Amino acid sequence: MRQNRSLKKEETVRIIKDSEAMAISKIYGFETKYPIGMHLSRHCLNMTIPDYVNFLKEFAYDSFILLNRKNHLKRVISMQRGRSSGIWHTMNASRKIDKVHINPMNFEVGLDINMTLVDYFRKLDIQREQVLNSLGNCSLLNLDYEADVSDSPMVGYRKICEFMGVVPLKPDIKLKKTNPFPASELVSNFEEVAQCLDNTPYAWMLYE
Template sequence: MSELLQPFIGHQTRRYAKAVLNPLLGIFRPGNVAMFHVGRVGSTVVVGMLQQHRRIYWAGEVFQREHDRYMEAVASGGYSLPEDPLKVLRTEMREARNRIFGFETKFLDEHHLKVIGLDLERYVDTLSELGFERFVVLKRKNVLRRLISGAVLRETGQFHIRADQKRQKRRFHLDLHRIPLGARYLDLVDAIRMIEEGHEHLDRLLAGKQVCELSYEEHISDDPLVAYRKVMEFMGLEPGKPDILLRKTNPDPLSDMIENYDELREMVGKTSYRWMLESG
């Protein structure tokens, strides 16, 4: 009987030790870092490098699983918030113990905020109350490219391409009046405006705080190590030599990717966003 109980007792002992030690070790944690982005902006390649550092516990998009449940529930007709939406975040923070803890939020109302139950202002305040003093904001100036990347994802189901994986060229019809953002669909120009206004709002809320701002075009597109080193310096850590695990998914000119490119050019060309047609 004792031999049968031994694995169970060992498991229970480890669970108890973990429950006791993790909060104690958290006292010695060097800090907590929250990253904000809107998805499809190069965050995964940067995070893949951060996760290779032994002094960092990067939990990724901790609210994504619940957001997936939200998307399924909306499709079937209803959704209710979990009793404690932030429980998953606090659990991951305990796992970090004495390492720097980091995680990401897709901060638009249509993304992770839908399953947190807080508006952006209250969410930023809540993170500060939880001990987050440093914030990383990852932007993509060419919002049109970001939206098309999201549309390609819906078409193909392929989130990323490994660094050693061959990329296949894609050409598809873009519905300019049905651009996906979370569970909503918007006109293309309205979707661009929503993302830009979302970043302006976030910038105002983070004013005066410790912020590391990354640009996809300046810090990731040509060499993701530039962004990685910038974040490591922000955290006060030596960067080391991480592997770059992913490559660009949609680098081709938009005219090569979009079957109805003339229609796209006609719509965007009338706006202040027309430069996004040619920029990478």
């Protein structure tokens, strides 16, 4: 969601309540993307991570599922490809490789927010720790995209079902990966990006 102003608290409350009212199950949940430049930014909810978690607790939300993607570079590639193509999800296996250009020294992470890749990756790490600290003693399921979703979404699905106390079924998984290729085949200026990430804790992301 991008807009020229942040949502007022009462607007956020109304959105949540309206969505709850349409739930057809006793189990209800929704997604929030916490990284900088996304749902908690000043152009959307305009909340810090601790404030948002406390806000949810006020509505008795006490169980959380946290999905982490360790390879930040692959996240950036997905963002850039989605922006350039307008395709964020697909049911077709990706065969054609449309390379994207990534400015490693001035990457747009959100509306009016630009950072170097290294600074962005550090911020992602810091924010994940903020989420974990803010959740404290809440019931929490940690999922890793690489281990629980990438090769087989059924792994994550079964973990979620167990976490929620429901019997897993056999869902028809229709969505396919949009970027099932190495970063070197997806980024037109890969060498420039590699120079930026070399000799940093994030260098490994170039080759996995």
